[in-house]
Amino acid sequence: MATVFGKAVKRREDPRLITGHGQYTDDVRLPGLLYAAILRSPHAHARIRKIDTSQALRHPGVVAVFTGQDIQGKMGTIPTAWLPPDSGIVTPPHHALAVDRVRYVGDGVAMVIAEDRYTARDALDLIQVEYEVLPAVVDQEAAMQEGAPQLHDEAPGNVAFHWKVGNFDPSAVQDADVVIRQRFRQQRLVPNPMEPRSAVADYNPATGEMTMWLTSQNPHIHRFLLSGILGIPEHKLRIIATDVGGGFGSKIPCYPDEALVGFAAKTLGRPVKWTEDRREHFMATTHGRDHYDDVELYGKKDGTILAIRVRATANMGAYLSTAAPGVPTILFGLIISGPYQIPYAEADVYGVFTNTTPTDAYRGAGRPEATYLLERMVDLFAREIGMDPVEVRRKNLVRAEQFPYNNPMGLTYDSGDYHGALHKALEMAGYAEFRRQQEEARRAGRLVGVGVTTYVEICGLGPSQVAGAVGFQGGLWESAQVRIHPTGKVTVFTGSSPHGQGEETTFAQIVADRLHIPVEDVEIVHGDTARISMGWGTYGSRSTPVGGSAIALATERVIEKAKKIAAHMLEVGEADVEFEEGQFRVKGAPSRQVSLGDVTLQAYLAWNLPPGVEPALEGQAFYDPSNFTYSFGTHICQVEVDRDTGEVKILRYIAVDDCGRVINPMIAEGQVHGGIVQGIGQALWEGAHYDEQGQLVTGTFMDYAMPRAHFFPTFETAFQETPSPHNPLGVKGIGETGTIASTPTVVNAVLDALSPYGVRDIEMPLTPERVWRAMKGAQEA
């Protein structure tokens, strides 16, 4: 059996997904199924004076209508599960339906349950709500001003938390030749996975058991939280999330809507389904990013960076979503010195309530924000001291011999060869040649530019002890169970919860590789709390380094046990047996062998097992990593700016990523492609926009510009492989690298193209008009 680790095995999930045979939550049909629709606040901030549901209740086909008052005391509030320490965090109650006050456009006000979806929707129009509209605030800095509308009594000044980290010391920057100060705006983004959120709940009053199909990245976390909210003990609550059509972070949180579906099913004794429509997704699914970052970089004329400081104000929206507080703090502040040997760093972060949709993790979660400001600052610094931006990076990057490397925030980067990735990417891009061409192009009146990003990503979340120390209200280990059936076929149960990343394939490769069996003989089971003992889910580029490692360990345990049985069958000591090519062989006498299949059968027949060995062949592992893993790499982009219209055209995009050992290069490359597109989406097109009254004016795909294929050239990607030293596979995460690296790469490339104009910054997204305005402003100045 040829090894399958490192092979571009085709994604086994694709045939079912692209032929319409996936089982998404909305595909679930149950006898007697009812449909829910949720009435959402049209106001950003208002007091609810009165709700009259009588007309809706009389509407034929309507089964029930619930308001915030109706559910008071009957179900719990929506929890926040990441509480950064020493941040003074306050978590005001988040009711599943607003009780007396709505705090953003989209806040749930009432839920209709009806016999079909059209009726449920029609009945929403029959609910009369009397609102007393209150002044709203949508901008986090405005919300912190004196006299700003206040969202929660518990949070004076609308401050949800204030968290600070770092070792910055004014005496450390006494020698600085230059200080660069710049303010950056991280605009607000809407995740927009293809599949909207959905939930189906089915309660069995006889047994007290509830089954919920859910669009979830982490079904066990949802079980844990929903158990508390619904008052259904965990062992009687089953969450199923097999096929999930993307999440990008938005399916981590525990939302009011899904909890309400569970409440309704339990209350009415009939199954209930709710699926958000795209408009609801825009207004009621968590958004991403939304920072102001005021940054200072201290450096010397020779290119040495001495320190970096950021004061960030993060817009948390109206309530603190499940993982939200960890995003602009832990996942952002701890990594702002990036891949560079910057001895002093500091992050000072305010999380602020506003009358907007709650924010939470969005692909990259905190790390794109950190990478963006750092890479932008490095380019500004290079410009200030008249040095090539690549040279500044080369000078400051952590060197290969310095690993493990401790950054100023206390993180230990496990392994790396940052200069190697930089060198490879520069070669691929022909950087020196490009700089020469750029001069020629400029003389010909063309505006071409190049951007280079060197990044490091904290991923493979993470050691549970650290999770606890940083206030994450859960563990971050992962479970795996590997079961070889009597016929030699294998079922793997994983606590990871892939929802588009292709781990049904890569995980099978891990097991097939170790057992020397065909990859088709391995089935991966995920996303079902009844079949999988425990799991912490898929986010933070953790599934392969943590979940995959658990699977590797569980597989090793199976082999260990099989080896004992094989030794018994071969009548030799265990130490004399080795496992190769699918055979257990006697060392030095390889013709004496038994196959894994024969051993497996004997394990189940149990006619003749060695003393003390139990029947069957299963391995289980609960793997808690000893450290995070740190993927890194270099991305390079070449752009041309249309001098007349401001349009940005991407000429070339080069990505060299190092995620340790690559299990499936095709899938890894696919993750890089998707990440690049999503990151460039932020750089050039996307942006959620509220007006002053708190109306979301980008509430449909007509108004919100998603990236489209025709904007992109063929990506030139390559991998460098520097194994992680601390997990059994030597792997790191690859799901978020593209999103982390591509945003600053493209923006820096555009600003490089515009360097004849001396433009320092253009706020994202860099729409043609903003670029045009920057050129015009520079010409007029």
Add this chain to the structure above:
Amino acid sequence: MFPNAFEYEAPTSLDDAIRLIREHGYDAKVLAGGQSLLPMMKLRIAAPAVLIDINGIDELKGWREVDGTLRIGAMTRHAELEHARELADSFPLLSRTARWIADPLIRNRGTIGGSLAHADPGADWGAAMLAAGARIEARGPEGSRLIPVDEFFVDTFATSLNEDELVVAVHIDKPTGPVAARYMKLERKAGDFAIAALGVQVELDSNGRVAKAGIGMCACGPIPLRATKAEAALIGQPLTDETIKTVSRLVPEDADPTDDLRGSAEYKRDLLRVFASRALHEIAEELKGKVGGQ
């Protein structure tokens, strides 16, 4: 995204359609390609009590040339015009405009008549029809009439059609001299409505001077607008760099854009100037050597 309940009618003749339109009046909406109407219904911005589906009426489909005029049936899909090679020489704006409309899926369903009747100032056909000097054929209970496109658009989403009239065709005269056209559009993403767009058609006389010029502007006012001053400045002129520069600067003078999410009025005006210049340069290039060869 679930529409209100509605009644559905699917007439198979034009007379039946007009009878139904008359019978239901403002309660009804005509369903042509449905690419604007159905999204509006799903958002409940539109909630017609009756839908009159005219997709089954054969008289509204296809095109033919009669006495030097092209008559395009109202139910002709954008994609059909995009790919109609036989129209490319004499009616170059059709294909050049159609390819910019939304995305292939929408072009497969959306119709030229539906788009014009919907009268969205961001729709591409309005500007193109101004540039091509089209006439809209409307049919009501009293029969047909031809409405010059300049008189067709009244306001955003409003036309000079009577309540009981239906757009049945578009008429475009076949040019007599060498003709070339361009449609230029900037959109935020593929398939989007325009930030601004411009349709330009130029016909030369035997001396290589501009005999006819049409310039229509999209998404730069409450209705598609004609760049009248620029057109006038082109007539009788050769397409020199100097002329193009002067004319391009005149184009924004007839525009009336507003600031919105897609862009500021100032930017849209400048785009119109850039597009006019680019379009006229390309047209000049294309028409080079074509004069006298007719």
